[in-house]
Structure formats: structure tokens, C-alpha cells
Amino acid sequence: MDLVDRLLDGDRRALARAITLTENEDPLAGDLAAAVFPHTGRARTLGVTGPPGVGKSTVVDGLVHLERATGRRVGVVAVDPTSPFSGGAILGDRIRMRRGASDPGVFIRSLATRGHLGGLSWHTGSVVRLLDAAGFDTILIETVGAGQAEVEIMRYAVTTIVILVPGLGDEVQAIKAGILEIADILVVNKADREGADGLVRELEATLELGAGSAASWKPPVLKTVATADRGLDAVLAAAHDHYLYLESSGSLQARLERELNAEVRGLVRDLAGRAALDWARSAGAWDSALSEVLARRTDPRSAAAGLVTRFLGRVQRKSRP
Amino acid sequence: MDLVDRLLDGDRRALARAITLTENEDPLAGDLAAAVFPHTGRARTLGVTGPPGVGKSTVVDGLVHLERATGRRVGVVAVDPTSPFSGGAILGDRIRMRRGASDPGVFIRSLATRGHLGGLSWHTGSVVRLLDAAGFDTILIETVGAGQAEVEIMRYAVTTIVILVPGLGDEVQAIKAGILEIADILVVNKADREGADGLVRELEATLELGAGSAASWKPPVLKTVATADRGLDAVLAAAHDHYLYLESSGSLQARLERELNAEVRGLVRDLAGRAALDWARSAGAWDSALSEVLARRTDPRSAAAGLVTRFLGRVQRKSRP
Numbered sequence: 351m352d353l354v355d356r357l358l359d360g361d362r363r364a365l366a367r368a369i370t371l372t373e374n375e376d377p378l379a380g381d382l383a384a385a386v387f388p389h390t391g392r393a394r395t396l397g398v399t400g401p402p403g404v405g406k407s408t409v410v411d412g413l414v415h416l417e418r419a420t421g422r423r424v425g426v427v428a429v430d431p432t433s434p435f436s437g438g439a440i441l442g443d444r445i446r447m448r449r450g451a452s453d454p455g456v457f458i459r460s461l462a463t464r465g466h467l468g469g470l471s472w473h474t475g476s477v478v479r480l481l482d483a484a485g486f487d488t489i490l491i492e493t494v495g496a497g498q499a500e501v502e503i504m505r506y507a508v509t510t511i512v513i514l515v516p517g518l519g520d521e522v523q524a525i526k527a528g529i530l531e532i533a534d535i536l537v538v539n540k541a542d543r544e545g546a547d548g549l550v551r552e553l554e555a556t557l558e559l560g561a562g563s564a565a566s567w568k569p570p571v572l573k574t575v576a577t578a579d580r581g582l583d584a585v586l587a588a589a590h591d592h593y594l595y596l597e598s599s600g601s602l603q604a605r606l607e608r609e610l611n612a613e614v615r616g617l618v619r620d621l622a623g624r625a626a627l628d629w630a631r632s633a634g635a636w637d638s639a640l641s642e643v644l645a646r647r648t649d650p651r652s653a654a655a656g657l658v659t660r661f662l663g664r665v666q667r668k669s670r671p
Numbered sequence: 672m673d674l675v676d677r678l679l680d681g682d683r684r685a686l687a688r689a690i691t692l693t694e695n696e697d698p699l700a701g702d703l704a705a706a707v708f709p710h711t712g713r714a715r716t717l718g719v720t721g722p723p724g725v726g727k728s729t730v731v732d733g734l735v736h737l738e739r740a741t742g743r744r745v746g747v748v749a750v751d752p753t754s755p756f757s758g759g760a761i762l763g764d765r766i767r768m769r770r771g772a773s774d775p776g777v778f779i780r781s782l783a784t785r786g787h788l789g790g791l792s793w794h795t796g797s798v799v800r801l802l803d804a805a806g807f808d809t810i811l812i813e814t815v816g817a818g819q820a821e822v823e824i825m826r827y828a829v830t831t832i833v834i835l836v837p838g839l840g841d842e843v844q845a846i847k848a849g850i851l852e853i854a855d856i857l858v859v860n861k862a863d864r865e866g867a868d869g870l871v872r873e874l875e876a877t878l879e880l881g882a883g884s885a886a887s888w889k890p891p892v893l894k895t896v897a898t899a900d901r902g903l904d905a906v907l908a909a910a911h912d913h914y915l916y917l918e919s920s921g922s923l924q925a926r927l928e929r930e931l932n933a934e935v936r937g938l939v940r941d942l943a944g945r946a947a948l949d950w951a952r953s954a955g956a957w958d959s960a961l962s963e964v965l966a967r968r969t970d971p972r973s974a975a976a977g978l979v980t981r982f983l984g985r986v987q988r989k990s991r992p
Contacts, residue, residue, distance in 0.1 A: 380972055387970035401723060403839065518724065610964050610971060615948060617975030622947035623940025625983065630939065643931050649708035650931060651701055654938030662946065 354385045360485045362457065369459055372476045383476050386483035391606070393425075393482040396589055397491045397507025399532075404513045405539045408576040409585070410492045416586050417488050418455055425481035425489040426458040429474050429503050457486060471502040475613060478506050504532050505609050508602065509592045511585065513537045514553070516545030533569050535588045541573035541581065567595050626661045635660060675706045681806045683778065690780055693797045704797050707804035712927075714746075714803040717910055718812045718828025720853075725834045726860045729897040730906070731813045737907050738809050739776055746802035746810040747779040750795050750824050778807060792823040796934065799827050825853050826930050829923065830913045832906065834858045835874070837866030854890050856909045862894035862902065888916050947982045956981060 356364035372379045417424045504510045512533035553571045574581035596602035630636040642648040677685035693700045738745045825831045833854035874892045895902035917923035951957040963969040
């Protein structure tokens with residue numbers, strides 16, 4: 351495939367086209383993913399997440415700038431799990447105004463939900479691999495929002511940076527509990543605001559409580575003022591330390607294996623599920639099962655179990671001589 | 672099942688026990704869901720969502736209070752998709768301090784992610800049905816956070832109230848685009864703050880842009896100061912109007928059908944997927960497929976497709992005489 355060759359050569363237009371095919375779930379996207387997969391696994395991936403309004407984009411811009419200064423080529427995937435209907439138009443607009451948008455060593459792309467969350471997560475992984483195969487050395491994965499979606503998306507990052515700011519409201523306590531668990535590095539951005547030191551202490555205390563064995567990585571809590579480019583070099587240094595830690599402890603390989611395992615598992619479920627649904631619809635079994643549910647005579651789970659049992663049984667019957 | 676009878680009689684302890692079984696995915700939970708399903712479909716469901724820090728809990732507390740004043744029994748399901756690891760402990764603490772927590776006509780329960788998002792969504796639907804079967808007239812579904820998770824969870828609400836406040840940061844623009852699409856009623860809370868009228872106008876303009884046919888529901892934008900119980904009666908009145916609109920236009924039935932359709936579809940995928948995975952693991956096909964992926968010789972999607980094809984083929988072979 352000519353597109354694959356050009357992409358592997360680092361051609362930006364080929365890369366852009368490949369990403370679009372992937373986002374649109376074009377039939378070619380699967381072949382493309384299969385063709386580039388053997389050429390992946392070299393790039394370093396870095397995730398940046400946190401609740402809305404903490405300045406993630408500014409931090410990412412600053413990190414891109416610092417990485418470029420060392421000559422590394424940088425890809426940015428900005429994932430927006432919050433706008434299933436906006437099609438990412440807003441995020442896209444913001445991206446065009448970004449620093450580095452005209453640097454040939456930087457490639458920025460936004461991804462938005464177009465339907466189910468699982469789809470977005472799969473797209474993210476695929477796009478990271480396309481950038482990897484196209485020769486980008488560092489890939490930054492940025493997500494807008496906060497929640498389970500980030501956890502799914504951050505699977506594709508080897509190092510996850512969680513950003514918070516002083517003065518977040520009440521409910522952020524709940525969010526914090528979740529994202530602390532995925533954070534390899536914690537950043538308190540807008541650290542010139544009141545309450546920054548208090549938040550740092552609070553986060554360190556929380557991490558202390560959750561600390562595991564003495565041998566494991568202890569997430570640092572770092573202060574930044576991203577709008578003034580302050581503290582970002584320390585963040586990048588911490589990311590480098592984390593990578594070296596993972597490599598030397600053997601966790602890097604274990605982490606990659608866990609990710610790929612989860613990905614194949616998810617795809618098996620998807621494909622098997624789709625086969626069952628296709629059968630149910632074409633055989634007319636779907637309509638009768640659903641009308642039982644609508645009449646509240648059968649509950650949804652029993653109806654689904656009945657359909658799947660019949661699907662697997664039908665495969666058996668069909669194969670009889 | 673004795674538990675079912677007691678639950679249908681409105682016994683609170685039976686209800687609490689049933690919810691715990693559901694949350695823990697106890698083997699009994701499926702039977703329980705099947706047994707109560709024919710007794711569901713009576714309660715009115717109301718969803719309350721929006722980004723962190725907008726005062727959702729205070730709004731919900733106020734709505735509970737108003738509903739109780741008319742004699743209706745009210746269930747509250749507070750769903751926390753943001754803390755996959757905290758087990759909802761933080762949300763649980765906050766709930767104990769709530770107004771109405773000691774009123775026998777009010778039942779409040781929190782649900783947190785314990786693994787995949789789909790699980791949480793299924794739990795929410797099941798718990799809403801348990802409350803419905805136990806005779807609660809109004810069920811409020813509250814979610815912390817903002818994003819795709821809410822969209823999934825709000826499927827279970829007939830009327831969705833989206834809350835915003837003046838002065839939210841930059842990225843909230845992105846969130847707004849998504850949640851506007853699911854909002855039946857928009858609330859600008861903390862409306863005594865500067866910028867409230869501007870936000871109302873902005874939201875009305877956005878709604879105007881997205882407005883469809885003249886016949887369809889036009890989401891009202893309402894101002895509240897929930898901490899002072901101001902404006903909540905108008906929110907409840909709007910929710911009532913929305914319900915009547917859905918009923919008279921036939922959309923209520925269509926909405927319920929769409930939800931149940933999506934639920935059965937999701938369950939078919941889950942069950943078929945699980946059958947395929949169970950086979951792959953027990954047959955040893957899993958390990959060999961995964962090692963091909965880890966060596967980057969086969970990409971994840973091709974590996975998954977191969978496993979599913981073999982799974983369906985194996986069912987065939989097994990059935991041969």
C-alpha cells in the first residue's frame with residue numbers, strides 16, 4: 351500500500367490521511383493498522399490529563415516546545431471525550447491557534463467522540479501507533495475532561511501526568527481520588543495562585559497514604575506556571591526519570607503487555623458481539639425478543655441471554671451435514 | 672424470592688440489600704432484576720448532570736424537598752463515574768450529610784465505578800428499576816463529572832437537567848457543546864454571581880442555533896440559587912411540562928423503546944463477547960494469539976478477528992456427529 355510506505359517515510363499528508371481513515375472507521379483502516387503495527391513500539395508516550403480549566407493545553411504546548419529544543423519530533427493527540435455530538439469542532443479550533451502548529455517537527459491532531467467511548471479509545475490507540483510508525487519520537491496524549499474516559503485513554507500512555515490547580519471546587523475531591531491512582535507525575539499548575547502549597551501538601555499526604563512497597567515509583571508533585579513556562583523542564587525531567595525507572599524495573603514491558611492484552615480482549619468482545627447482533631437482526635430473532643422486553647414480560651438480560659444462546663446454537667445447527 | 676416480595680412492598684432494608692447485590696454483581700442480581708422488571712415503568716426519572724463544582728447535590732437536595740412536599744416518594748441515585756478506584760467512598764460520605772437522609776419517603780444511594788464504565792451504566796439502570804419496583808414515584812439520577820459517562824448514564828432519565836454556573840473556565844466550552852445536546856432543561860445555578868445573565872443569553876443563543884423543527888421541545892434556561900432554595904420550583908415545573916410534552920407527543924414511548932433497545936444490544940455484545948473470551952482462554956488459543964501480538968507480528972485487531980473466527984468455527988466442529 352503506497353499510503354503505508356509514505357507514512358513510514360514520515361510524509362505528513364499520508365499521516366493526516368491515515369488518521370482520517372482511522373477516525374472515520376473506513377474499511378481500509380484495519381489494513382492500515384495491521385500494516386504499520388510491526389513498525390510501532392519505538393515512540394515514548396506521555397499522557398496529560400486533569401479536570402477542565404487546569405491549563406492542560408498550555409502545559410502540553412510548553413512540553414512540546416521543550417522536546418523540540420532537544421531535536422525530538424513530537425506528535426500531539428488531543429482527545430475530547432466530553433463532546434460526543436460536537437464532533438470536536440471546538441477543540442479543533444483551539445488547536446489551530448497553538449504554538450508549534452507550523453513546525454514541521456510537530457504534528458497535532460484532535461480526536462472527538464463519535465458515538466461510543468470504546469470507539470474513541472480505540473481511535474486514540476490507533477492514532478498513537480500511526481504517529482509512532484511515522485517516526486515521531488515523543489507522543490503526547492492530552493484529554494479534556496475528567497473521569498473514566500481518561501482512564502481508558504491513558505492506557506496508551508507509558509507515563510501519565512495529572513494536572514490540578516489550587517481552588518478547584520468541592521466535587522474535585524471525588525475526581526482527585528480517581529486520577530491520583532493513574533498519576534505517575536502530579537502537577538499543580540497556576541502555582542502562583544493562593545493555595546498552591548496547601549494543595550501540594552494535600553496531594554503528597556494522599557500519595558503517602560496510598561504508597562505501596564518501598565521499591566515502587568513514588569509520583570512527584572511538581573509546581574508549574576505553564577503560561578510563564580515555569581516548572582515545565584522539571585516535569586519533563588520527571589517523565590524521563592519515570593521512563594528509566596520503568597525500563598530498569600522491567601515494568602515497561604509488563605505495562606505494554608497489559609495494554610495489548612486489554613486491547614485484544616476488548617476487540618474479541620466487540621467482534622463476537624457484533625456477529626451475534628448481526629445474526630439476531632437478520633434472523634428476525636431481534637424483533638421478537640425486543641417486543642417481549644417492551645411489554646415487560648422479559649427483562650433485558652434474560653432476553654439478551656436467550657438471543658446469544660440461540661446464536662451459538664444456530665451456528666451448531668447450520669454446520670450439521 | 673422473599674427478598675423480591677419485601678422489596679415490592681417497599682421494605683427499605685430489602686431494597687438496600689437488593690442494591691448491594693446488584694452493585695456486587697452477585698449471581699442473584701440477575702434473577703432479582705428479572706423478577707422486578709415486570710413491576711417497573713411507573714416511576715418518573717429525572718437526571719441532573721453538569722461539570723464539577725456547579726452545585727448539583729444542592730439542586731438535587733432542593734428538588735427532593737419540593738417533591739416530598741407534594742407527598743411523592745423520592746429515590747436518589749448519585750452516580751460517580753469519576754472515581755474508578757475510590758469505590759465512591761467520598762461521595763458516600765457527602766451523602767450521609769444530606770437533607771432528607773432521615774425521611775422514610777426518601778431513599779438515597781451512591782454508585783461508583785468498579786471497573787468498566789459499561790458496568791456502572793448497567794448498575795444505574797438496575798438500581799433505578801429496583802427503586803421503581805419498590806414504589807418510589809420520582810427517581811433522581813445525579814452524576815458527578817462531565818463527559819461521555821453522563822451521556823451513558825442519562826439514558827435512564829426521561830428528563831435531563833444540565834446545570835452550569837457563571838465563570839467556568841475555557842474548556843467548559845467543549846463540555847457545553849456535548850451536554851447541551853442531552854439537556855431537556857438548562858439551569859444556571861449560583862445565579863447571584865456575576866455573569867449569570869450573560870451565560871443565560873449565551874445558552875439561549877446556542878440553543879437557538881441547534882433548534883430543530885418547530886414542533887419539538889425547546890429546552891428552557893432557568894436561573895437558580897440552590898443554596899437559598901431560589902428558582903427550584905420553576906425547575907420542577909419545567910420537568911413536569913417536559914414529561915407532559917413527551918407523553919402527549921408520543922415521544923415518551925419512543926424514548927423508552929430506544930433505551931431498552933440499546934440496553935439489550937449492549938447485553939448481547941457483552942454475553943457473546945464473554946463466551947468467545949472464555950473459549951479462547953480455556954482452549955489455550957488466547958496465549959498463542961497474544962504472544963504473536965506482543966512480538967508485533969500480528970496487530971491486535973487481526974489477532975482478535977482470528978480468535979473470533981476460530982471460536983465460531985469451533986462451535987461448528989463440536990456439533991458434528
